[in-house]
Amino acid sequence: MYNKDDTFLYCLNATDLTQVWKFTANGIIQSSPKISTHYEDATGNIYLYFTTNIQDGTAYCVRDFAGNTEPVEAWHWTPPQRACGSMCLQER
Numbered sequence: 639m640y641n642k643d644d645t646f647l648y649c650l651n652a653t654d655l656t657q658v659w660k661f662t663a664n665g666i667i668q669s670s671p672k673i674s675t676h677y678e679d680a681t682g683n684i685y686l687y688f689t690t691n692i693q694d695g696t697a698y699c700v701r702d703f704a705g706n707t708e709p710v711e712a713w714h715w716t717p718p719q720r721a722c723g724s725m726c727l728q729e730r
Contacts, residue, residue, distance in 0.1 A: 647671060647688065649702060649709070661700055661709035665690035685712060694719060 645666055649658040671688040678684055686700045699712040 641667075645690070647686065647700065647709070649706075659707055659709045661711070663688075663690045663698060664696055664714075665692035667691075668695065692716075 643666065645663045647661040647663065647667060649660075650656065651658055668689045668691040671686045674685045674687065676685075682703045684702050686698075686702065688698055688700075690696045690698070694716055696714055696716045698714045701710040701712040
């Protein structure tokens with residue numbers, strides 16, 4: 639979950655909606671997070687992708703897995719010019 643007015647991405651417990659973890663991004667989250675479960679069967683990992691609205695924009699990938707209690711940043715990328723708005727995923 640995210641709030642359009644802050645820099646946090648929240649993971650909530652599906653049963654009681656309590657906060658499991660909170661990831662701090664470098665700006666207000668620009669796009670609704672995209673969730674990829676492509677690797678879940680092989681590795682147990684799911685990935686969340688989103689962008690922020692700092693001057694040049696930043697794309698983030700956060701990794702999550704069952705039992706995880708802390709956010710894990712897999713990678714982030716800030717383009718040389720304003721380029722990030724939303725993300726799309728393509729299965730290969």
